[in-house]
Amino acid sequence: MPETVPCGLCGRTPGATLSDLARFANIEAPFGLCGCPHCGFLYLSPRPTSTELSDLYASHPYYAAENATRGESRRRFYTAKLARLERWRPERGRMLAIGCLEGGYAPALAKGRGWQVEAVESSPVLAAHARSLADFPVHVAEGWDLSFLWGRRFDVVYTHSLEHVAAPRKTLRQCVRLLTPDGLLFVEVPHQLGSLMELLKRGLFRLAGARADRWIQRERLMYFHQSYFTPRTLRAMLAAEGFTVLTLRTYLPGHPLYLHNGMRRWVQEGIHACGALVGRGPCIEVVARPKATP
Numbered sequence: 001m002p003e004t005v006p007c008g009l010c011g012r013t014p015g016a017t018l019s020d021l022a023r024f025a026n027i028e029a030p031f032g033l034c035g036c037p038h039c040g041f042l043y044l045s046p047r048p049t050s051t052e053l054s055d056l057y058a059s060h061p062y063y064a065a066e067n068a069t070r071g072e073s074r075r076r077f078y079t080a081k082l083a084r085l086e087r088w089r090p091e092r093g094r095m096l097a098i099g100c101l102e103g104g105y106a107p108a109l110a111k112g113r114g115w116q117v118e119a120v121e122s123s124p125v126l127a128a129h130a131r132s133l134a135d136f137p138v139h140v141a142e143g144w145d146l147s148f149l150w151g152r153r154f155d156v157v158y159t160h161s162l163e164h165v166a167a168p169r170k171t172l173r174q175c176v177r178l179l180t181p182d183g184l185l186f187v188e189v190p191h192q193l194g195s196l197m198e199l200l201k202r203g204l205f206r207l208a209g210a211r212a213d214r215w216i217q218r219e220r221l222m223y224f225h226q227s228y229f230t231p232r233t234l235r236a237m238l239a240a241e242g243f244t245v246l247t248l249r250t251y252l253p254g255h256p257l258y259l260h261n262g263m264r265r266w267v268q269e270g271i272h273a274c275g276a277l278v279g280r281g282p283c284i285e286v287v288a289r290p291k292a293t294p
Contacts, residue, residue: 120138
C-alpha cells in the first residue's frame, strides 16, 4: 500500500497534488507528485513503501544485471567527473560511494585513480550487481541508513542517487557525521521537470497532449525517484544539514543519460548548454563541504 509523506525539505504536511505535472511525468495512480506550498520542494507522495520499492528494483528490466555493465561505454564522462572532484581535492583518500549505478562503475574508476573506495546500496539486487563487477566492498544499507558506519570517517562522499533516497535530509545529516572536517560531498541529481529541455517538453505536451509522445521522450521510471530537486531546493537542503556549497553546475557536457545519438544529440546538447546559462541544465552537480564548527 503506497504511503503518503510530508515534505522532504521543510517537513510540513503533504502539499498539493500536481495532477497535470504528474501526468506529464508518467506518474500514475496509486503514486502522485506533490509540491510543497511552503518551500517549493517537489516529491513523490503517495509513494512506494520501502518493501514495494525493493520489489520494483528487483523486477524492473532497467536495473537488471545486463544493464549494470554499461558504465564502461561512459568512461570519458566519468573520468571528467572525477577530474572535477580532484581539482577540489588533489590528494587521494577514502571515498564512500552512495549508490551503485551501472554496477558501481564510477567508484571503480575512482579506485583505479588511487582512491580507497567503499560503497553502499539500498537494493540487495543492485548491490549484488556491483559486487560481481567491482573490486571494493559494497554494503547493503536498508533505507539508505548509514548508521552502521558510525566511527568511520571518509574524505569524500560521492553520490548520484540522492533522488532515490526516501529521507534525503537524514542521509545528508549522516554524511556530515561520516566526513572528515575538510571532507567533500560530491552530488549529482537530475534537474527533472525544471530544466530548459523539460520546460520545452511540457509546453509541447500542453499543446498536443498524448500526441506529443511521438516527438518527445518522457521519463518512464519516475516512481523510483522520491525527490525532484532544483538548484534552489538542493542548496536549501544542503544548508539545512550543515553544508557549504563550493560549486554548483547544471550542465555536464556529453552526459550519457540525457542525449540520443545522431543529429538529435547535437540539438539536445545545444538546448542543455543554453539552459545552463540560466541555471536550467538537465542535471545538478554540487561540490559541498561541512560548515566549520565553532
